[in-house]
Amino acid sequence: QNHHKIVTTGKVVKAVSLHHQRHYCSLMTILNNCKLTYFGIPGRGEATRLALTIGGIQFQDDRLEFSQWPALKPKTPWGSLPILTLSDGTEIAQQRAILRMVGKETGLYPSDSVKAALVDSLMDACEDVGSKTNSQGQGLPQAEKEAARSKAVAEAGVVYNILMNMENFVGVHGSCGFSVGDSLTIADLYIFSGCGGLVSGLYDGVPTDAMDSDFPNLFAVRKSVRANAGVEKFYETLDVKYRAKMPASYGPFN
8 A cells, every 4th residue: 555645835945045936936837746756764755855845845745665666666767766756647767866856946956057066966975875885794794794884984984984075065065054055955955864864773883873973064954954944844744654763863953
């Protein structure tokens, strides 16, 4: 059985300019009543769920059980999730392609080419965090795999170094709790989702406090995203079935 949820919010994040609001209001029909299909976890669908909610887009939050995936996989464009299905039936796949499209339609993706490239590069780096973490210790006995992952996120480890590069990048290009410029972009949502996943307990061997001390800029971005009115509304109205299983790393920050 599929679990569907219609998500909408009447307010657009304050960080989005009035110009952007007017811009995407005229384009809202492109995304209105779209469907985002992903599993019932944050994972690779969370940033887009949040972008749609912040943008005030009515969408169907289609959450699959893992048992449904084998039958669906051959029918997907790239053999992967998430998939965004527009109201006319058009399917858009690949996480960052979906997120960029939603960002453009909701004012969360810069119109300036340089800032857009900065957003893209930061999201690419954040993607490396997950792939590098997952690859650590693959094929080794459980204890050795966990040790390899723990080493990777410790100081001077391969994942730690990526995070530190992201930390420094945000220090140069971001401000006010945002990663590129001084307003919310999809890069912020990607950091919130990706870093939240890293320390969620998903990866065996990665301590849930691995990002607590050395990454103040990334922490500020995660905190800023979680405090956004649209994000708060999304989690407050999330089906209790999923809210009860939501890792603490996606919760409010002190």
